[in-house]
Amino acid sequence: MVMPRTPEHLLSGPEEAALLKEVAEALNEANDISAAMGAILPRLSQVLGLTTAWAFRFDPRRATFVEMGASGLPPALAARDGEALKSSWCECQDRLVTGRLDTAVNIVRCSRLRAAKGSRQGLKFHASIPLRMNDQPLGILNVAASGAQVFTPPALNLLRVIGYQVAVTMDRAALLSDMRRHNERLGKMTSIARELTGIMDEAVLLRRAIRLFSDRLGYEGTAVLRDSKRLDAVENLVLANEPEYSYQDRVSAPLAEDQRHILTEARSYMESPIASSPYVLRIESRAPRAFTSTDKELLTAFTWYLSALLEQIDLYRQALEAARWHERRMVAADLHDSVSQHLFSAQLLTRALKAHWGCETDTTVQEIGERLTAVIGQSQREMRDLVQTLRSDHEGLADEVRRRLWRLKALPGVTIIENIQEVSCRLTPRLNDAVLHILDEALQNGLKHAYGAPITVCLQRRSDDVHLEVLDSGPGFPVDRMPSGHGLDTMRERAISHGLALTIEGKAEVGTKISLIIPCPKEVST
Numbered sequence: 001m002v003m004p005r006t007p008e009h010l011l012s013g014p015e016e017a018a019l020l021k022e023v024a025e026a027l028n029e030a031n032d033i034s035a036a037m038g039a040i041l042p043r044l045s046q047v048l049g050l051t052t053a054w055a056f057r058f059d060p061r062r063a064t065f066v067e068m069g070a071s072g073l074p075p076a077l078a079a080r081d082g083e084a085l086k087s088s089w090c091e092c093q094d095r096l097v098t099g100r101l102d103t104a105v106n107i108v109r110c111s112r113l114r115a116a117k118g119s120r121q122g123l124k125f126h127a128s129i130p131l132r133m134n135d136q137p138l139g140i141l142n143v144a145a146s147g148a149q150v151f152t153p154p155a156l157n158l159l160r161v162i163g164y165q166v167a168v169t170m171d172r173a174a175l176l177s178d179m180r181r182h183n184e185r186l187g188k189m190t191s192i193a194r195e196l197t198g199i200m201d202e203a204v205l206l207r208r209a210i211r212l213f214s215d216r217l218g219y220e221g222t223a224v225l226r227d228s229k230r231l232d233a234v235e236n237l238v239l240a241n242e243p244e245y246s247y248q249d250r251v252s253a254p255l256a257e258d259q260r261h262i263l264t265e266a267r268s269y270m271e272s273p274i275a276s277s278p279y280v281l282r283i284e285s286r287a288p289r290a291f292t293s294t295d296k297e298l299l300t301a302f303t304w305y306l307s308a309l310l311e312q313i314d315l316y317r318q319a320l321e322a323a324r325w326h327e328r329r330m331v332a333a334d335l336h337d338s339v340s341q342h343l344f345s346a347q348l349l350t351r352a353l354k355a356h357w358g359c360e361t362d363t364t365v366q367e368i369g370e371r372l373t374a375v376i377g378q379s380q381r382e383m384r385d386l387v388q389t390l391r392s393d394h395e396g397l398a399d400e401v402r403r404r405l406w407r408l409k410a411l412p413g414v415t416i417i418e419n420i421q422e423v424s425c426r427l428t429p430r431l432n433d434a435v436l437h438i439l440d441e442a443l444q445n446g447l448k449h450a451y452g453a454p455i456t457v458c459l460q461r462r463s464d465d466v467h468l469e470v471l472d473s474g475p476g477f478p479v480d481r482m483p484s485g486h487g488l489d490t491m492r493e494r495a496i497s498h499g500l501a502l503t504i505e506g507k508a509e510v511g512t513k514i515s516l517i518i519p520c521p522k523e524v525s526t
Helices: 013-029 033-048 075-086 091-097 111-115 153-196 202-217 293-356 363-391 397-409 429-449 486-497
Strands: 052-059 064-071 105-107 126-133 136-144 221-226 229-235 268-273 279-285 416-420 455-462 465-472 501-507 511-519
Touching (some): 033 052, 033 153, 052 126, 202 221, 202 293
Antiparallel strands (some): 455 465
């Protein structure tokens, strides 16, 4: 109510204590802040003689206000679902955002009341009470009464104390709400994990992952990127959120075109690399400042889970390739040991037949022998090609090297420059594994001793050999002191046992180069 400037119209001490006790009990019993405001606003109106009260919660991250409750609104403010309370700007909200509303004050030039059309039931002024906790603005409590007098300092002080109680409840409710929402989203993450387990196709996994992540956790846009290019994306309609009343700074321009990968009107985004892979998971929103630290935690946790699934797919692919390789080698051996030998025996018999009939004049036998020899020769050539095809590896050395570099490049603080060329060199499985083990050790040494300096990896075919080089610009070592260690000793042993030429060169303060020369096996005729 509009309280006169005479103390006898204020509540007595016991009455104030009783009111504060009632407010505190109502706030403690409410499940959320909206319910709390719905409980105390009518009581404030009843005890203090107020005719109208309404409250807003402020979200500083998104610069928006959300209505928490209202009581006794006159027709001018209640019309069209409270449209007058949802305008884009008002004096009290501006004061709160700019830090000028730090205690309960009279707002004598209320833009909402002035602009509201219809009956205001005598309302001309209202008091605004900031709801603050730890010097952070949480919202605004507005109270009003009909008449031409403003609230006295004692009345404002009482309202300030009530505002502090409301702020404590708001802070507690916000924490509980965040915890509930976080637990709900963790539960949804668990359900997503169950649905993704068992998928052994990389493209299918990523496509399914972003669809579930976007739908279950409520993101407007989700995508998988590779080299800053979109591979697959999911775009949802505008999500149904609680009603927000924009403030003057809320509307912002969309992101630059080269920063929008999913939504044409995206105003905020967040992304996280999928470890040990060339992929990045990205989320976008049409709202500014839409993502919080909780979103970052969920996104990071999900990308680590996807990394584990991709690693599982890679291991499955390797096991499958190994099984196929073994089966093909077995078939090639069987063909070589049986069919090829039979063809060779048939060729010997044909030669004997020709020698036996060589003294005869029957040209028909001679022609048949020549034709039989040609057919057997052609069969032998086709058999050699088939055996060689079965023995050849499905994935080349270059692809294997690239795959290892992709995993490392996804790690934070790692810079790898690659110059990988396709090399048409068929290595045996044991030789191929040895080369990759040596490469892994060289890369690990570079990451360990180069202290974040770029690492360059080159793979080239030179004449009859394949050259693999790993260079780093780390501290290196003195030219007269060859480094030693278990890793380097293992590299040397592998190289010697497989007939590879390994050299380790270094120069103090310049860097280290590890070179491996791999002779390509000669084609052997069957």
